[in-house]
Amino acid sequence: MASPEEMAASMIANMPEKTGKPLEDxxxxxxxxxxxxxxxxxxxxxxxxxxxxxxxxxxxxxxxxSAASTTDESSDDLVAAQYAxxxxxxxxxxxxxxxxxxxxxxDVDIAPKKSSVxxxxxxxxxxxxxxxxxxxxxxxNNKGREPxxxxxxxxxAMCSHMIKLTTVAEFDDEVKAWVKEAYxxx
Numbered sequence: 692m693a694s695p696e697e698m699a700a701s702m703i704a705n706m707p708e709k710t711g712k713p714l715e716d717x718x719x720x721x722x723x724x725x726x727x728x729x730x731x732x733x734x735x736x737x738x739x740x741x742x743x744x745x746x747x748x749x750x751x752x753x754x755x756x757s758a759a760s761t762t763d764e765s766s767d768d769l770v771a772a773q774y775a776x777x778x779x780x781x782x783x784x785x786x787x788x789x790x791x792x793x794x795x796x797x798d799v800d801i802a803p804k805k806s807s808v809x810x811x812x813x814x815x816x817x818x819x820x821x822x823x824x825x826x827x828x829x830x831x832n833n834k835g836r837e838p839x840x841x842x843x844x845x846x847x848a849m850c851s852h853m854i855k856l857t858t859v860a861e862f863d864d865e866v867k868a869w870v871k872e873a874y875x876x877x
Contacts, residue, residue, distance in 0.1 A: 699749060702745065702746065702749050706746060706749075709743075709746065710740075710742055710746055714749075714750065714753060717736070717750045717753075717754075718750070718753060718754050720736075720740070721735075721736075721750060721751070721754040722754070729751045729752070729755060732747070732750070732751035732754060732755070733747040733748055733751045736750055736751070766801075766802075766803045769803035769804065769805060769808075770785070770803050770808065772805075773785075773803075773806065773807075773808075773821050774821060777824040778821045778824055780824075780825075781821050781824075781825075781826075781827050783859050784827050784856050784857075784858065784859050784861075784862060785808070785819055785821070785827065787859050787862045788817075788819055788827075788829065788862060788870075789801060789808075789819075791862070791867055791870065792810050792817065792870065792874065795870075795871060795874045796812070796874070798812050798813075799811070799812060799874070800812070806820065806821075807819060807820040807821075808820075810874075811877070812874060812877035813877055814832075814877050815832060815849065815850075815877070816831065816832050816870075816873040816874045816876070816877035817830060817831045817832070817850070817870055817873055817874075818830035818831075818847070818849055818850050822855075825857055826855050826856065826857050827855075827856045827857075828847075828853055828854075828855055828856075829853070829854045829855075829856055829862075829866070829870070830845050830847050830849060830850030830852065830853050831850055831851070831852050831853075831854070831869055831870055831873040832850055832851050832852075832873050832876070832877065833851055833852055833869060833872055833873050833876065834851045834876075836851070836852065836869075836872070838852060841854050841855070841861075841865070841866070842854060842869055843855070852869070854866055854869065
């Protein structure tokens with residue numbers, strides 16, 4: 692099976708034939724639109740340009756990655772900004788989550804964004820978001836698993852379930868098992 696990078700490269704190579712323009716031209720369309728959010732970009736490309744979801748998603752990711760690479764913010768800076776000020780007390784919870792997922796395998800990709808950190812393998816399996824000054828929302832993808840107790844159904848389309856964490860102690864063996872299951876299914 693092809694790696695995600697190989698699949699993206701294949702889509703980029705086929706983009707002119709399938710969409711009428713190469714990636715570089717689509718990036719200019721996105722830039723000219725002024726849109727900054729992934730979902731808005733995907734919607735615009737699908738609605739205004741008739742692009743399929745897969746190609747629209749790839750262009751949106753490429754556009755946002757290009758925009759991020761033109762800033763001076765490193766991954767560490769993005770994480771530091773998330774846990775600055777009133778959310779500083781949440782950083783130990785984040786650190787515990789990252790320390791644990793780093794033990795799951797060498798293929799874990801930790802990808803900080805402006806307001807969250809995506810944890811991926813071949814696909815995203817978790818999302819760490821400092822939701823309030825007192826709580827981290829740990830979203831996980833465990834499709835097919837019924838919500839139970841602290842494992843709530845997620846309202847975020849990027850995750851199937853949500854666990855609300857207010858202390859490091861709440862990131863316990865039960866939560867780690869759910870995260871490990873999501874990792875294994877990714």
